[in-house]
Amino acid sequence: MNQGWPAEAKTELDGWVVRRNRGVTKRANSVLPASAPFDLERALDYVENLYQAHGITPCFHVSPAAQPTDLDDRLEARGYVVQAPTLVQCAEVADLLDRLPDSPVDVNISSVPDDAWMDAWWRIDGHGGEDDQAAARQILNRGRALYATIPSVGPVKAIGRLALVDDWAGLYCLAVDEQFRRQGLALAVIRALLQKATTLGVRRVFLQVVAENEPAQALYDRLGFRTVSQYHYRVKA
Known part of the structure; x- marks a missing residue:
């Protein structure tokens, strides 16, 4: 992680x-x-x-x-x-792909976060201003990863990031624009990322989900993720 x-x-x-x-x-x-x-x-x-x-x-x-x-x-x-x-959850990629439904949605996969991906991430789930966005982009660029985008004529519909660490992958930055939710786009993003990852030798995937985010936990539970650990932050008051 x-x-x-x-x-x-x-x-x-x-x-x-x-x-x-x-x-x-x-x-x-x-x-x-x-x-x-x-x-x-x-x-x-x-x-x-x-x-x-x-x-x-x-x-x-x-x-x-x-x-x-x-x-x-x-x-x-x-x-x-x-x-x-926060909960730490893991699953086998092969098991996830068996559970994920096929999707007709076109998902673009890249090895770098382009401007459209970054703008969508910051618009949907970002915290801070332009300087914070630039610093966050540098974090992304320091590690090997895959980036998924579901484009549209208007705003990007959904994005995701899969960090690549040996035969592990970490699911990050999964975000769907509010006007396109409940259409299976998050599942399409996850499936496209994992399918590409299998060609790179990835066998297992982890994610971190905030304990109070019950909708996300329900999604990951349905896909077969299991909690293997947890953590919290201790911050100086």
């Missing part, structure tokens, strides 16, 4: 990966605590000073694998609050 959404800069801190990306998305501006630092309080001070020097609110990505094991409690005691509880 870290490779599927790569930050602009990262600092290795005694087992932690401190990610920075000019404030765009918590994924790229949070600490990935992979193993426990020798001096926890000193490490926390370093993270807070580094993030604040870059104008970023200190933030940690806390999962069951976070180290040290009491990190969540230590962050709470230090004034960090929980944000965006």
Whole structure:
């Protein structure tokens, strides 16, 4: 997941990966605590000073694998609050393709996000202004991925991104324009991306879905995704 959404800069801190990306998305501006630092309080001070020097609110990505094991409690005691509880789900690509219906919809697949794709993503699901969009585009361009677009005479109808990491793929940026929803376009996007991915040796796919997004969870459950982990962010209040 870290490779599927790569930050602009990262600092290795005694087992932690401190990610920075000019404030765009918590994924790229949070600490990935992979193993426990020798001096926890000193490490926390370093993270807070580094993030604040870059104008970023200190933030940690806390999962069951976070180290040290009491990190969540230590962050709470230090004034960090929980944000965006998220489920991590996985599935086998072959199983998904068996469940996904055939679609007559034409889906364009590219290896780069063109201007139409970016404009659609930011219009439907973006957060921030032009500078934030430019920084987000750089995140996308740092990793190998496939981009799906369902075009129309007017606004783009739907988009999606599939990050490619070895034989894994990560589903990101799935978005359908409000006026074209409930037409099966999200399914068409997912199917087209996975069909292309199979030609590149991809066998498994993961996604991250916010725990309170029940409609999205229902869709992924029907397709055969299963929750394998979860995480939340701890953000300095």
